Every structure is written in C-alpha cells, then in structure tokens.
Amino acid sequence: MARGDHHVVSEEGGAPHVPVLLDEVLEAVGATAGETVIDGTFGAGGYTRALLATGADVIGIDRDPTAIEAGQALVDESGGRLRLVHGRFSGLDVHAGDLGRAPVDAVVLDLGVSSMQLDQAERGFSFRFDGPLDMRMEREGPTAADVVNTMPQRDLTRLIGLLGEEKRASAVSRAIAERRKSEPFSRTADLAAVIEKVVGRPSKGKQIHPATRTFQALRIHVNRELDEVVEALAAAERALKPGGRLVVVTFHSLEDRIVKRFFADRSRTRAGGSRHMPEVDVPPATFELVGRGARDPSDEEIARNPRARSAKLRAGRRTDAPARDIDGGALGLPRVAAVEQVGG
Template sequence: MNSPRHVPVLLDRVVALLAPALERDGAVLVDATLGLGGHSEAVLSRIATARVIGIDRDPAALELAGARLEPFGDRFTGVQAVYDELPDVLADLGLDRVDAVLFDLGVSSMQLDVRERGFAYAEDAPLDMRMGSTGMTAADVLNTYSAADLTRVLRDYGEEKFARKIAGAVVREREREPFTRSGRLVELLYAEIPAPARRTGGHPAKRTFQALRMEVNDELAVLRRAIPAAIAAIAVGGRVVVESYHSLEDRLVKQAFTAVTASTVPPDMPFVPAGHEPAFRLVTRGSEKATPAEISENPRAASVRLRAVERVTDKGVAA
C-alpha cells in the first residue's frame, strides 16, 4: 500500500481564524473532517487551551490521525461518524455547545494518495471511492445508473461539458464488460473527450472522478445537513470555518452563512434595536482563496474557498 502524504490547505490562515474562539481553558474544536489530522495537530500545538474532537467516517483515517495525535493525550478524541451526525456525536460526549467547528471538505490527501482507495485517476485501481467502508462504490454507479442519471451526476457534480457523451459511452461499454477499475474509465474518457478540450483545464478525468466521488458519498446532502448542525452547536464567541473545493459546496455554505448573518431590520432604520441583531457575523469578507505561492507549493489549494462566521448572540438561531 502506498503511504499517504498530508498537506493541509491554508493551514496558518485556518488556525488564525479558529484561535480567537479557542483561547480559553477547555475550549472545544470539532474537526468535522479529520483526515490525517493536520489541522487538528496545528491547533493542539499552537493553542494550549484547546481540546479537539475529530470526526471522520473513514476508520483508516481515524487510526492514522489517532497515532499522529497521541502525544496530546486526552486533549484529542477521535470519533468514527459522518459529519452530519455532529449532534449525535456531541450528545454522546455530553456536550451542549462547542467553541469551533472546522470543515475541510472534499477528498483527503490520504484517500487520494493511497492507490487502493480508487479516488485518483493517475494509477489503475479498483473503482471504489467510498470514504467509509459501506454503501455503493463508483463501479456500482457506472454499472447500474441510467444514461440520464449518469449525465446528471457528471454535469452537476463534475461540471463536465461532455457529460452526455461520456454517459452514453459508459452505458455502451458496460454491456461489453462491467467497469471495475479506474484505468479503463480513464481510457474511455480520453477516447470520448475531444483533443482540444483535453489540452485545457487539467487532467481530462478530473471532473468525472470528482463527480463519482461526490455521488458515492452523497456529499452535498450530507453538507446540507451538517452546516446548520454546526451553526446550532456553536457557543457565543464561537466560530464555524469551512474550506470548500467545489462551487456547489461553496454555494451551500454561503447561503447558510448569509441566512444567519443577515439583519431583519429595514435597511433605512438608523440603528438595530436590541434583540434584533443577527445571531452571527461574517469573519471573512466573501470567500478567501489561496495565494499563488501556496498553490505552487500545494496544487490542491487552487480551488479552495474559505469562509468563516462567529456567533455573537444566542438569539435568532435554533439550538
């Protein structure tokens, strides 16, 4: 098995955004997408007052992150769960509120770099792409979905211009032999995507593999439940920080943050009456992006969009 690398995106900026919420004794961060624990390690190292609850659906990630974070003792607690199960995780740990929640969305470095997981298109591997160990695989999607459903997945989640053409080819080719490995899918994509399009926008398989991964793991539906759950769990002075890598993810985050930071007071009113303040304030202006220097060092940072909000009052958002 290949050994995974781990390069957290925007690490210093993320820790800086989390720090004001965690600089008190016993402050709790939920790292909702633990991965290999890079963000959690930085928080535990740099913010002596913080505890971290790390959530990941992938038992392999939890094992590796747990070993990495073992030196921090009981300041770290790992939990196997999907991040939309946040309310249940906190209830099981006896916590009503936490001080920060971090989401680093998308596929982790570990999943991309370990060939056997089937997330990467650079090497031939089984078409799995599950972030956990249950549920349908990418091969199941390719071999059972109708052409219309495959087109929808590739178009909506991969923003693939040739979605219909690719879906038709998949349906045709699976009649000859079911899809089981990534190499065969990559060959099909090279055959179906016109040469001029293959020369721009990165690897021609990138969009299809992203789309399959998002479908297999039901990522948007999970996120749609998880962001409100995180918002509800935050104590006054606490923050929710989200790194998104896909326009649909970022749109969901932006909508949720806009809803809790918007004022209901008429715009021509000269002041905001007591009790009518928004429950949260925006910490970032719009979405922040990686610098050219960071992208050069870590190409996975190219598409990141970073947003953060802070709770300023308990009013206005159901707990």
C-alpha cells in the same frame, strides 16, 4: 470529506500532505487553551495538530476508518486533549454531546477528498493509479462501479453534468452506457480510458485530466458529499455556543455556493423591500460574518502547494439566536433525477 491535507480535483501527484490555508484557519478559529474545537474532517490530522498546539481540546471526526486508525498515535501524544470519532460530520453536534463537550467553541470543516484516499489505489478514488472502481469513504454501501454499471443513461448524464460540471456529460454517459452493454466497469483506469476517448487528452499546460469531472461527480454521489455539507452546517449551528466560530474551507464551486448561501442566509437581518412591497420580517441572525467574503490562498502558498489554488475560506461567529431548520434546495444543493436509485 476533505481534510486539511487536501488534493484539489486535478489530482496532481507527488506532493506531500499539506494543510491548506492553515494560518488563515487558525486566525479565524482563534482557539485558546481550554476551548473545545471540532475538526469535522480529521484526515491526516493537519488542522488538528495545529489546533492542539494552541492549547485547545479537539474532537476529530472522520467517516473513514483508516483515518481514525492512523490518528491514534496523535491521540497518544495529545495527553487526553484529542478525542477521535468514527462518524460523519453531519452528526457533529451529536458526537460532541455524546462526549459531554457540547456546546463547543469552534468548528472547522475542510471539504472534499483526502489525499490519503487518492494516494491509495485500492480505494478507487483516483485515475492516477489503477484500482477497483470503489470511491466509498466508509467502505460500506454501493460503489462507483455500481453507479456507472446500473444507473439509467439519462440520470447518469444529469449526475455527471450537475455534480461534475462536465460540459460533455451527455457524450460521456452515452459512451459509458454503450461500453457497459458488453462489459461492466470494474477498474478506475478502464473508466478513465473510455472518458478520455470522448473528452480528449489534456493539452499541454492544461490543469486537469479529462476524467477529473466525471470522477468528481461519482465520488460526490457515492458519498452524498453535498448533502453531508448541508447537514454539517446545520449541525455546527446547533453545536456552537454564542460567540463560537464556524470556519469552512471549500475546493470547488458546488461546495462554495452552499457555504456562501448558508452564511448569507444565517447572517441576514432584514429582507429588502420596495415601495410596492414592504420589508418582511426575517428570523434572528444565527451568525455574524467574519471578514468580507471568502479568503483565498496567497500567491506564496499556491507556489508552495499548487493544490491550494482553488481553496476558499469562509467563516462566521455564532450569535445567541436559536438554531433553525435548513433547506438544502435554497442553498443550491443540486438534485439529480433518480439519483437515489443507486448509491444514495
């Protein structure tokens, strides 16, 4: 998933790794010396470094082995206050338990893809650099090339339309299916060129490349990103002690819809009734909302870091109610027909 040094989906190039909404994240977390905070998306360590500066202990989790390897220098600097775990943040409660640190005081999740990954052509996440059509965060399992070369066209249309929110999904999938008959896709630039012919070149001042949405859909699918978000929210609910804070930064509407609905459901204390239908009991709220709605980056931050413009921060404080089972469908998790055939 994404890190505090996030690139937004437009893949604008040239900017350094900059933690997004850093001040707002630190304020919502409210970490103090001696507390334990989970940074579920360690990345380049932007949030973790700031959390360590508060005096808190940090458990940094990342599914990308490259991020864990690069973070060892920060482990050495931390004086024993940083533990890095190679794994998925959907198991953050298990990771904390294995380290003997559960329950924890706060969890921070910064969703999406890391700028480190986008900047490495060999990882195949970006069309800005020609590279193998890969996109696997863990470097294991089926690649994006496997998806575009073997997924049935109807399912590919649904995948691109739902996970990429691409309005011309049908035309894009048709062009992919037609081209792969003669030659399979293996390179990012090759796929981007085919998509560009269908969607058209970006007009002057347009923010995103025509291939952006399709690449987003493939990346989300290959890495099960939205399923991981749902499972990570449930894991955070299990991991947090009463009064613990959950802080989530999202970068596109699919992620934000899931997080928004999770907090709305978990903070609900009553179900609306009417004279025709009485109120019904609801389970005890597991979170209290922190702030009203989502927090957006300031104009000043967007001016400094254009990649921050689509970010939203939502936060909640854990109650003492028991954790509950979670229903991804009720949270808006998209389901793509036959999506598990390839890359699931």
